[in-house]
Amino acid sequence: MPTSQYIDFSAFMATRFDGKMQKLTVNAGFSCPNRDGTIGRGGCTYCNNKSFSPAYCQSSDSITDQLIKGKAFFGKKYPSMRYLAYFQSYTNTHGEVSRLLSLYDEALSVDGVDGLIIGTRPDCMPDELLKRLGEMATDKYIMVEYGAESSHDDTLNLINRCHTWQQTSDAVRRTASAGIDVGLHLIMGLPGETDEMMFETIDAVNAIPVNIIKIHQLQLIRGTRMAMDVANGAYDIRRFTVNEYIALCCKIISRLRDDIAIERFVSQSPDELLIYPRWGLKNYQFTNLLHSRLKTQQAQEEDHT
Numbered sequence: 001m002p003t004s005q006y007i008d009f010s011a012f013m014a015t016r017f018d019g020k021m022q023k024l025t026v027n028a029g030f031s032c033p034n035r036d037g038t039i040g041r042g043g044c045t046y047c048n049n050k051s052f053s054p055a056y057c058q059s060s061d062s063i064t065d066q067l068i069k070g071k072a073f074f075g076k077k078y079p080s081m082r083y084l085a086y087f088q089s090y091t092n093t094h095g096e097v098s099r100l101l102s103l104y105d106e107a108l109s110v111d112g113v114d115g116l117i118i119g120t121r122p123d124c125m126p127d128e129l130l131k132r133l134g135e136m137a138t139d140k141y142i143m144v145e146y147g148a149e150s151s152h153d154d155t156l157n158l159i160n161r162c163h164t165w166q167q168t169s170d171a172v173r174r175t176a177s178a179g180i181d182v183g184l185h186l187i188m189g190l191p192g193e194t195d196e197m198m199f200e201t202i203d204a205v206n207a208i209p210v211n212i213i214k215i216h217q218l219q220l221i222r223g224t225r226m227a228m229d230v231a232n233g234a235y236d237i238r239r240f241t242v243n244e245y246i247a248l249c250c251k252i253i254s255r256l257r258d259d260i261a262i263e264r265f266v267s268q269s270p271d272e273l274l275i276y277p278r279w280g281l282k283n284y285q286f287t288n289l290l291h292s293r294l295k296t297q298q299a300q301e302e303d304h305t
């Protein structure tokens with residue numbers, strides 16, 4: 001059930017490629033500078049990295065093997081599919097530039113892989129690496145996806161992100177200037193944030209050269225510092241119903257700059273790790289509900305004109 005009210009990931013990719021593109025997640029065995037002491041210790045309070053690696057990517061397999069397994073998985077249904085290697089887990093620009101480049105080159109040398117999406121932190125993009133990525137982007141597709149989470153530094157402090165919004169906006173501007181597409185990851189419902197604060201984050205995103213965003217509801221995950229804080233009563237988190245979260249997403253869509261695509265609205269951690277929210281909806285089911293709401297709203301607006 002497509003909607004014309006925002007640009008989704010497929011529509012965005014159609015502006016960059018002719019055929020159908022599938023992301024293949026690779027786990028290159030990186031660590032995180034907010035865990036290993038380079039920038040901080042303990043990590044972001046909501047993070048349990050086990051919650052975001054699909055089963056087909058084990059860091060004990062080479063990048064090539066992971067991509068071949070991923071292609072076998074998706075290629076059965078769509079033999080003509082082309083791929084983007086998605087360096088997702090942890091901080092995929094945290095390391096020696098020469099080592100990083102050899103991992104990226106390995107991914108790009110796999111048959112059928114036409115580009116890279118590199119997930120990282122905004123404080124972990126040295127100029128030297130950005131320059132090399134900009135050179136690669138002249139003949140391969142490159143997107144850098146930064147974890148921004150919020151534009152509010154107080155929130156970023158509370159969740160121990162160990163970077164500021166200023167660092168995010170600098171990284172976004174430098175990356176766009178290098179000729180590379182920029183994605184941002186944002187979390188809705190972080191502790192202490194009101195709807196107005198979340199909209200201010202969207203306004204801040206609108207002011208910088210971002211191509212695509214991913215948003216998701218805050219998930220309370222077992223084994224995290226945040227789960228402990230909430231259990232101990234240090235603070236609580238925002239408890240959206242599905243309907244409330246859909247209403248928030250509709251407002252975000254209407255507030256977001258028209259040319260910024262939205263790749264997703266919800267995240268789904270493994271059931272055994274998830275404490276809250278337990279909406280019992282798959283991502284596509286949530287998106288269908290959202291699209292129905294958008295259509296209803298549009299019909300009501302047309303009735304009033």
Ligand code: SF4
Pocket residue numbers: 032033034035042043044047048049089090091121147
């Ligand atoms: S969310 Fe990212 S930056 Fe934060 S601790 Fe987890 S891997 Fe590190």
